Amino acid sequence: MAIVAPGKGRAIIENQGADLRITIPARTELFTTAFLGVWLIAWAFGEIFVPYTFLIALSDKPVPPSARLFAAVWFAGWTLGGMWALSIFLWNVAGKEIIELTSTTLKYRKQIPIFSRSREYAIASIAGLRAASRAQAFWPLPFNMNMAPLSFRDGTIAFDYGRDTYHLGSGLDEADARYVIAEMCKRVKSLCRDAGQTSG
Template identity: 40%
Template sequence: MSAWLVGWAFGEIQAATELLNPSENSPSLFMAAWITGWTLGGIYVVSTIIWQLAGREIITLDSTTFEHRLEALGLGWSRRYALAEIKHLRVTEYARASFANQSAWAPPLIGSGHGPLAFDYGAKTLRIGSALEEAEARLLLAQLEARLPRRLDED
């Protein structure tokens, strides 16, 4: 992806130059739409590289809340879940072959996330721990269960 960014930067500079200094035959509307999509693609790739180099998932528990934070370079967002609403905390099978689960390479920005540690919350199944192997997820599950006020795998 880093090598791809070199080509991306060349395209971005060329398109921006064309848009800012149009000739009579320049398709300005097309260039504006193209550079918007091109820029969004570049932002996605840069954020993916940052996630791969400095991203982390942080789990925090208190007596009523389970918090899952995604963070890279000190910036991130948290999702909080009421412990009373979490059901069936478990480790699921997770494909970790080289290219089988490429979604783990990028932060889970939308949806239920990805990873081998799962739990049901309302009508959704949420997954966390994208960098964990199955054995690591089992160790984390044991640590979480030891700190939870009730067992969440029995509901």
């Protein structure tokens, strides 16, 4: 039986002069990506068919106001649901997390090809940088998808910021998170206070 090769981790760490840049590619879940890829084709058909039906095909026919209202509400929900599904699909295909660390700030960005969200934290207010256990999936397998890929509520790196706790590194295993924390602490010594602890 062959010995399992040690993992190389997902985090890509780059030294940029006085700054540290950490890029974490999203974890690709093949079933989720394939399922949503097919579903989004049906979603796109609905996005085209419903407006065409009411604006063109039925433009010269009497349509009850209740039917138009139902169609408008349904279309709004369909559009929002599709955008949510598209964000999950794009996250699986090309999503990534980017952490940029300087001596005074920690910038954190989660991005997909068409959109990104970011936050910035003051180093002086960060305490208790640590590895945290990965949260349990909301859906059982095979529907183990990231339900909110651009949220800031998950990740295996945690730190306290005032009386709140924030998370980074949703694509990292705990061992990889500890390695990233060590690299961050090498660059900014003040982050080493209470670093390396593991929380459940």
